[in-house]
Amino acid sequence: MDALFPTYARWDLTVDSAKGAIIVDNTGKKYLDFVSGIAVCNLGHCHPAVIEAVEEQLKKYWHVSNLFKADIQQEVAGKLIANSELDAVFFCNSGAEANEAALKLARKYTQKSKVITFKQSFHGRTFGTMAATGQDKIHSGFGPLLQEFVYLPYNDCEALDEAMDDSVAAVMVEVVQGEGGVVPGTEKFLKKIEELCKKNGSLFIIDEVQTGIGRTGKAYAHQHFNLSPDIITLAKGLGNGLPVGAMLGKEKLKDTFGPGSHGSTFGGNPISLAAAKAALSIIFQEEFLAEVEKKGTYLKAELTKALEDQELVTEVRGSGLMLGIACKSEIGEMITKLRKNGLLVLQAGPNVIRLLPPLTVSYEEIDEAVKMLQHSLVAECIS
Structure with missing residues (x-):
């Protein structure tokens, strides 16, 4: 059985x-x-570099919780922000958790709840990220979803113009829709999102879970278009097979996620971060x-x-x-x-x-x- x-x-x-x-x-x-x-x-x-790094960390310690300071968290966070325009990192275990953190941070920082995402997007399977995902097949059978998500056609600047106003907390987008058919976003469309977010006081969130960590030939895919998001989310390639996710945000957002506002028991686990440190040391060259x-x-x-x-x-x-x-x-x-x-x-x-x-x-x-x-x-x- x-x-x-x-x-x-x-x-x-x-x-x-x-x-x-x-x-x-x-x-x-x-x-x-x-x-x-x-x-x-x-x-x-x-x-071999990942194996060596993980074996070395295994001999030191595996887990003590985030009540303790950990040099390896600072080292990996440093590598992530050094290759971006972002300033702070929250570690978790997966892409869904990274996106969940991004949604929570956006709503708490802006004190608004409406979030725009796009049809055929995929952001995860938690209740928050499932609601953010613009695919009916992901929603089916689970009853009422988390409210105030608006799904727009991808690469449609006119629809975006019509939907955006100052009630929007954030726009979350993939630079290339992975699960949605490997559909690249146009520069015009992605730049329009950035422009309208600035105009309306909304946060610009880029889901880099699949496109990040070198997958498109840049450290992060949004760098092909010189975009400056408020938040990006990462996972998948970050640990080269060990479970780890991360949310990166700008300096202005740091105080919104103060002690007790969010957390993850295993987030920033030293074994996963040993793998991430080794992977980033190679990929970000x-x-x-x-x-x-x-x-x-x-x-x-x-x-x-x-x-x-x-x-x-x-x-x-x-x-x-x-x-x-x-x-x-x-x-x-x-x-x-x-x-x-x-x-x-x-x-x-x-x-x-x-x-x-x-x-x-x-x-x-x-x-x-x-x-x-x-x-x-x-x-x-x-x-």
Whole structure:
């Protein structure tokens, strides 16, 4: 009998080991991993620097609670803010918790409760972040949601203009909608959000849970557009596989989250932060990020070239090493076929193949993945 709640549609694959961009199952079969734990293992599986850092911390201490000062929290927070225009960090365990903290902070700071988010967005599954998510399938079955969330069409400046006024506490947006189909925000749209937030005294929140920590070739995806958000949220790639999330905010917000206003028992756990410190020390190097951007450009160009004659494919889109192949029909069976052929990819909605390789993926592995995708999509069109 399965002792787990069936909350996941699990694949018929049991992992035995993993290293870099390769996963090995319990039968010995190897897979090229373009999932990376859903944009989590940005340095690939079992990166030696992360292993060393975690082992070193394990020998010191594991947990004492946030009643104590911890040098490693200051060190990791320092790395995060040094690569941003933000000034303070709250550590938690996940992206949903980071977004929950952002929503609480926005409402407490502004003393307003209306929050604008966008259709097809995804911000988490807690009651607050589920309400912030602009997808009916995430809301279904849970009764009344947390009130005063407004869902607008993504990349629609006119709708934003009409909805914004001084009753809005915050606008929360993804620079690239991940779960919503790997849809990039336009510069015009993102700049408009920033402009209207300043005009109306609203906070500008950017959910960088999936796009952050180098995924798009910048430390944070909003830096491609020179945006200056009041709050950003992080998780996934931050700990390279260990659970950790973070909310970053501007100096003006610090006093709003004073003692007793918010908390997290395991937030800022030293083992998770040891992994984060090691990951950030590598990923936030200028030459590493430049190489991610280069690889992302290469992967997108190779996919576009390989799939340009495929009737099934309508577009290759995304940013850096966060790409989507949009198709004319549902691709659930295609995901399964690719997995059987040794390539692990994700869906983003019913008709988008989502690619999230490790940032350390080699060009040879990129070429291999492109060939596998091309052959599978050709076979799908023929059949």
